[in-house]
Amino acid sequence: MRIREVRVIDENGDQLGIMPPRQGLQLAQDRGLDLVEVAPNARPPVCRIMDYGKFKYEQSKKESSQKQNNVQLKTI
Secondary structure, three states: OOOOOEEEEOOOOOEEEEEOHHHHHHHHHHOOOEEEEEEOOOOOOEEEEEOHHHHHHHHHHHHHHHHHHOOOOOOO
16 A cells, blocks of 8 residues: 555444554454455545455445346347
């Protein structure tokens, strides 16, 4: 990470505040989790402490359910 500050949110959704990325990463490692950037365009960027594997799994589930809900219409 090349940014100086990030807003860190813990696994319960509570804001821990704005801090250097290394401090956020250390908090995540202490809890046995990962620091994931969820809003890179915000100022400062928003990072969440979570299990990255679980996050990727839930995202793929959302994408597959959106594909299933996509109805194709035939033209006559």
